[in-house]
Amino acid sequence: MRVAENLNAALHAVMDRQQDLYLLGEDVLDPYGGAFKITKGLSTAFPERVLSTPISEGAITGVAAGLALAGDRAIVEIMFGDFAALAFDQLLNFAAKSVSMYGETVPMRMVVRCPMGGGRGYGPTHSQSLQKHFIGIPGLALYEMSPFHDNLAVFEEMLARAEPCVLFEDKVLYTRQMHQVDAPFSVAVAGGVARVFLDDTPDCVIVAPGGVAHRVVAAMRSLLLEDEIGCTLLVPSRLYPFDVEVPAARHVFVVEESTAGGTWGAEVAHHVHQRHWDRLAGPVTLVHSAGSVIPTASHLEREVLVDEADIHRVIRKVVRG
Known part of the structure; x- marks a missing residue:
């Protein structure tokens, strides 16, 4: 379906x-x-x-x-x-x-x-x-x-x-299939939060809303194959009030399609900082689309909207230094 x-x-x-x-x-x-x-x-x-x-x-x-x-x-x-x-x-x-x-x-x-x-x-x-x-x-x-x-x-x-x-x-x-996730990842849903994962000891945790989830999963796959970086993705159904337990990881990322500034990702970062600051290697990293209007031409639109390559690049830079 x-x-x-x-x-x-x-x-x-x-x-x-x-x-x-x-x-x-x-x-x-x-x-x-x-x-x-x-x-x-x-x-x-x-x-x-x-x-x-x-x-x-x-x-x-x-x-x-x-x-x-x-x-x-x-x-x-x-x-x-x-x-x-x-x-x-x-x-x-x-x-x-x-x-x-x-x-x-x-x-x-x-x-x-x-x-x-x-x-x-x-x-x-x-x-x-x-x-x-x-x-x-x-x-x-x-x-x-x-x-x-x-x-x-x-x-x-x-x-x-x-x-x-x-x-x-x-x-x-709208045209994507329900519950579909590419190998080698598995998906589990509990308490209104979907978890896309490889194992229970990821190098980083990514929090993202449903609209960008497939882009994040594609980046997770390329990070695993090309850089040996394992990620777990959390996709909450309810964005706000945000109340999601983020599993232990030294690096946490939030990916969203909005432009930067006063975003849902900043709210998630605040939540994670309050609860888990002592175990993080650094601040929660936010990944957004470019600060621009969204063009109609497809090749220009792709330059503005956050995509798999953007997610891969940011995570690799932070995790590998």
Whole structure:
């Protein structure tokens, strides 16, 4: 099963199980089924609860927050996650605060889905990874889709939190197969964290969200074959609040597609420094894309976005000195 198929099946299942759940977004009705076909079949199966909306991300998110405030559940599809910037006020000043600002805890069961990331030639305003701009908002939990986590379990977890959640979905994952990892590595999932590993004594640990996981695994393979550097990769389903136990290693890296500065990786580094500073050979190393807009031309886009070669080069330099 491909990731997009797993995501679509998860939406069908969660809509079927939770009769008070609504899905809202632009062009989500059949036969179109959303820009990436993730909502295909949902309006046919649940015609009263799948709502096609005008082009206003702030309005869509505000309506979803209103449904959640009234006791229902809502999932929003932002056609391109870049446009979540237009919904930022609703998330920051309405949805996230509504959990606690009325004098008692108010369940806010809503999820905002954001297709993110480059690699498809969509250009500067349709290819960004904006996760860092949502880090640290009280009452807002952040998740990222991965090929190792079943999306139904992720949706059930998000809705059970009873607080607003944002699910980042890297667009390049939609066509990839679920649970696929290249030899010689194995993958295990426990407690919402996928671990891709060779053995229990790695030279370094890499923490990365699902969208760049396949690039990290490719770099891990080349590092092993060319430089005899063994790595373990941790892929958390929930990005924030971050609570992942990083196994013992002298070197820790965080890889993300965003540009540097105030990122999720910096949050992870802070977490690791607090818990494990005494066993590290040096600071946690962050690996990002270049500080640039994302070009449309594929050869220029490749120069900007973090890739396997960037990851390999940084890790080899740090570990081998």
